[in-house]
Amino acid sequence: MTNIRRSMLFIPGNNPGMLQSADVFNADSIIIDLEDSVAIDEKDSARTLVTELLKSVPINNVETIVRINPFDTPFYEKDIEVIKKTNIDMILLPKATIESIKDLDERLKDTKIQIMVLIETSLGVHQVFDILNTTNRCLGLMLGGEDLCVDLNCARTKSGEELLYARMHVVNSSRALRKFVIDTPFTDTNDFEGLTKDTYFAKSIGFDGKASINPRQIDTINSVFNPTEAEINHAKRVIEAKDLALEAGKGVFSLDGKMVDLPIIKRAEKVIDTALKIGLMKIGEE
Amino acid sequence: MQLVKPSKAGTYESNDIYIMLFPGNETKIEVESIVYETYGDKIENVIFKTLNEYKIENVLVKAIDKGALDFTIRARLITAIKRGATND
Incomplete structure (x- = not known):
């Protein structure tokens, strides 16, 4: 459950x-x-x-x-x-x-x-x-x-x-x-x-x-x-970009020309979490 | 527990059972069911065990079954017992 x-x-x-x-x-x-x-x-x-x-x-x-x-x-x-x-x-x-x-x-x-x-x-x-x-x-x-x-x-x-x-x-x-x-x-x-x-x-x-x-x-x-396919794909890209920014030691970064900050990362994590829990994504796909 | 007055519980809806209890001189169970040939004995057994659990004797049980599962048979019988019985 x-x-x-x-x-x-x-x-x-x-x-x-x-x-x-x-x-x-x-x-x-x-x-x-x-x-x-x-x-x-x-x-x-x-x-x-x-x-x-x-x-x-x-x-x-x-x-x-x-x-x-x-x-x-x-x-x-x-x-x-x-x-x-x-x-x-x-x-x-x-x-x-x-x-x-x-x-x-x-x-x-x-x-x-x-x-x-x-x-x-x-x-x-x-x-x-x-x-x-x-x-x-x-x-x-x-x-x-x-x-x-x-x-x-x-x-x-x-x-x-x-x-x-x-x-x-x-x-x-x-x-x-x-x-x-x-x-x-x-x-x-x-x-x-x-x-x-x-x-x-x-x-x-x-x-x-x-x-x-x-x-x-x-x-x-x-x-x-349910999160839409577009929302899930965007969330995956936000998380990827966040991981890359962390590796590069950047606190703030941009994706598609828009600044990504903590609220956007939190929203992306929530979308991924929901998609995993309801089976729209499998562990490892994120 | 002692059944002191006639009582009833349940409905005639699908998956339910309508149970009537009457105080009597001996315990007797009469079941009418759409699945009597297959499950009649099982329904009577659930009724019998539940009466024993509540220590109810000398009662006529009339049950009209519409395909109830065991939990529903037990629940309707327990409700009818509580509605018609006193603790003594």
């Missing part, structure tokens, strides 16, 4: 058919959902189904995350009590606030389970830096556009202007703290052109990946977040 997070797929926690196929959809991470996709009177059933799945069915080569119910619901404590005994990688905390992440961190203190927060309220957007900075156990965040728009009292549109501030703000806060940052899902599962455009936009402003609510969206999301 890599720490590449181009795509994160939500899987309803009370759906055995989808759960038993969780690792075949090609998503980098799966999010088993105990919250919105599970009816109120089936919470107990989903919790047991997910626990039995995790105890007996190996989920291979995919990061496994469980979205629990929010802090202010009667299901929160029971979800944690059961899920913390499993071998998942991370818990996704919905409607995260400073108070709720502190509580979750305390409840997970004897486990290796990490936390990812779902920022989906106007207060959450406002407090995002402090929420992320509450604990080292918190590795990153996902923006939840649907609930946020309800809280903001605005319509959720495909073009997404209403989310512009929140998107920029959560990316900046995450980058400042070296945490990962995942964009909100694109909810029209039949509009692949819209999905592609929305995903390119997310990539262009700094998101690491995008959430998905349907397995059919995964290949599109992965391909947008």
Whole structure:
């Protein structure tokens, strides 16, 4: 398993058919959902189904995350009590606030389970830096556009202007703290052109990946977040030029007439690292 | 655990199993399955072992299977047990 997070797929926690196929959809991470996709009177059933799945069915080569119910619901404590005994990688905390992440961190203190927060309220957007900075156990965040728009009292549109501030703000806060940052899902599962455009936009402003609510969206999301052949080739040339400059004792050098400095080298190294991890390059090719 | 009232869990969806439990005078398992000829014994065995694990006796189990794997059979049965039982 890599720490590449181009795509994160939500899987309803009370759906055995989808759960038993969780690792075949090609998503980098799966999010088993105990919250919105599970009816109120089936919470107990989903919790047991997910626990039995995790105890007996190996989920291979995919990061496994469980979205629990929010802090202010009667299901929160029971979800944690059961899920913390499993071998998942991370818990996704919905409607995260400073108070709720502190509580979750305390409840997970004897486990290796990490936390990812779902920022989906106007207060959450406002407090995002402090929420992320509450604990080292918190590795990153996902923006939840649907609930946020309800809280903001605005319509959720495909073009997404209403989310512009929140998107920029959560990316900046995450980058400042070296945490990962995942964009909100694109909810029209039949509009692949819209999905592609929305995903390119997310990539262009700094998101690491995008959430998905349907397995059919995964290949599109992965391909947008993959480095292109041109990006990989350019990155290889930057690294080659850097190695030559080091040998020659030069601190600064140029490539194709443009100065290459540390940020460009770091970006090139990241492209190579990603390409290696997702198999677009083999070790030794760099 | 003692089953004190009828209970149920699961759905009729593909890959799931619908399980109903009724308090009775003896333990009896009735399974309807689209794969009964091949997997009927195995399904009954998972049910039987799970009932033993939870020390449930004198129960009628009616299961309508739609191709559930073992983890789903166990999970639905455990949910039905917890919904219908009391600890004593």
